[in-house]
Amino acid sequence: MHGLMRSVWKEPPPPGPPARVGRDWALVGVLVPVAVLEGFLRPDLPWRVLAVTVTVALVPTLLWRRTRPLPMLATVFGVTSLVPLLTGGAPLETYTQAYLLLLVYALFRWGSGRAAVTGLALMLVSLGLSIAVGRVGPADAVAAGAVLVAAIALGTAFRYRSRARQRELDQVKLLEREQLARELHDTVAHHVSAMAIRAQAGLATAASRPDSATEALRVIEAEAARALAEMNAMVRVLRRTDPTPRPVDLAPGRDIGDLQRLAGRDPSGLTVDVALSGDLDDLPPAVAAAIYRVAQESVTNARRHARHATRVEVRVAADATSVRLRVSDDGEDAGRPSASPGHGLVGMTERAGLLGGTCVAGPGPGRGWTVTAVLPRAATAT
Secondary structure (H helix, E strand, O other), rough: HHHHHHHHHHHOOOOOOOOOOHHHHHHHHHHHHHHHHHHHHOOOOOHHHHHHHHHHHHHHHHHHHOOOOHHHHHHHHEEEEEEHHHHOOOOOHHHHHHHHHHHHHHHHOOOHHHHHHHHHHHHHHHHHHHHHOOOHHHHHHOOOOOHHHHHHHHHHHHHHHHHHHHHHHHHHHHHHHHHHHHHHHHHHHHHHHHHHHHHHHHHHHOOOOOHHHHHHHHHHHHHHHHHHHHHHHHHHOOOOOOOOOOOOOOOOOOHHHHHHHOEEEOOOOOOEEEEEEEOOOOOOOHHHHHHHHHHHHHHHHHHHOOOOEEEEEEEEEOOOOOEEEEEEEOOOOOOOOOOOOOOHHHHHHHHHOOOOOOEEEEEEOOOOOEEEEEEOOOOOOO
């Protein structure tokens, strides 16, 4: 039990709490006039002017509920606990103050463990004092406690659901990095093998044909430069991965030429059309493999999620500086994972980013879904 309490106390806050957005200002803009209207329309509201003033004054705390949850909660409970000193013990009872539950939720959703424990203690002390001085009866105290517990449970549930989701996405990114590192390793091994063969040929002909030995040295120099560049890229990728062993796909690496395997018509009636244009020769193996993987994943997603789709177009175009992939289908958008990106999209985005490129997915201009990836021709792993 002691260990559990210590782990809760040391729990860090979730990373990247959302800053103030338009809906936060809209919420404040709605609650202020609602509080004022309540003051005009409720004839039974005690201390009308003070109640409305305090309610309106505390509304802006919602703007900082995610980035500073404990100070905002402490401000609200401190003010609402001190106001009865001015009203002869009568508490503020505006219905609009229900928005304070958002602060309780935010504390357990975005606060650290220390902040959550401190905030919970503050709420319990405030409720206990209200019961002790008779401002809240036993029945009302039970109801208030139940509402607080519901807000706390909701915030905690969303907190750990988000954490589980993030762990899944991190796992997908890790596996994608390992796959890319394996492909880079295979490329380096190819260059080293070529160097060894050329070196053996140069040694064998050095005595009788010095020119052949010189040519072999030039080839070895070029292969060594390429191998070094690929090795540097691989090291940069591996530095960003977790050393914990994970299962990886041991299938042979794919390249641009394998894209034609995706073309054809499946039993469901979906036709995949593949078209290649531009100079696709001498692409770095990592770039070629990434183009194939993104196209493969996009076609798979279209088969799984594109409702009533009849056609998927895969277009690859290359120029002197970059390679561009566009995969689009003519299915319906309903049910597509646009708001919460799936693991496949996360993996595609991660792979493209590691190679210095981009990958985005979303609804097409007319109908269907479009995935676009742009990779630099000379990939630099980041």
